[in-house]
Amino acid sequence: MALTAADYNYLRLCVDLAQTALYAGDEPFGSILVNQFGDILYQDHNHVAGGDATQHPEFAIARWAATNLSPDERAHCVVYTSGEHCPMCSAAHAWVGLGKIVYATSSQQLQTWLQQWQAPTAPVATLSIQQVAPQLETEGPVEEFEEEMRDLYRQAFAKQPQ
Known part of the structure; x- marks a missing residue:
């Protein structure tokens, strides 16, 4: 399925939120x-x-949705995110019954970049959303955001600036 202009606008907001997190000293x-x-x-x-x-935003979304939305409302929602869900967030998303996930960059892209930068790896396995929750509908990565997200990740995780 092709992304709409609205999808790109939502992803743009996610990338902007990622930048806000970085500038606040977070990942x-x-x-x-x-x-x-x-x-x-x-x-x-x-x-x-x-x-x-x-304290991932995707996990916070799952908790908020479980508290504030009906199962039917959750199923019709879309989560947009700057980076593909980690296993913890993928499981939370599936357990609360949220709908589609659209992500700007994939976990595999991030893992590759971390290896290139000789950065520490995550303490859990890098798994795609489908490996954790095969029934979830996903869309991503989105090439238009790759360079910008790679730069944000580099600033956060690379041992030495490149």
Whole structure:
């Protein structure tokens, strides 16, 4: 399926949230929850710098949605995110029954870049959303955001600036 202009606008907001996180001293990840009418219901960025590595925006979205939306409303929402969900966030997304996920960059892209930069790897396996929750519909990565996200990740994770 081809992305719409609205999809690109939502992803642009996610990349902007990732940049906000980076400038606040955190890891550059940002996500939004959009209902079936195109309304942004929730938006957030990473908050892991405080020491709690579970403070991902995608996980926060799942918790918020479980508390504030009916199962039917959750199923018709789309989560847009600057980077593909990690295994924890993919599982949370599936467990609460959220709809489609659209991501700007993939976990595989990030893993490749981290290796190139000799950066520490994550403490959990790099798995695609489909490996964790095969029934979830996804779209990504989106080439138009690759260079910008790569630069944000480089600033956050590379041992030495390149």
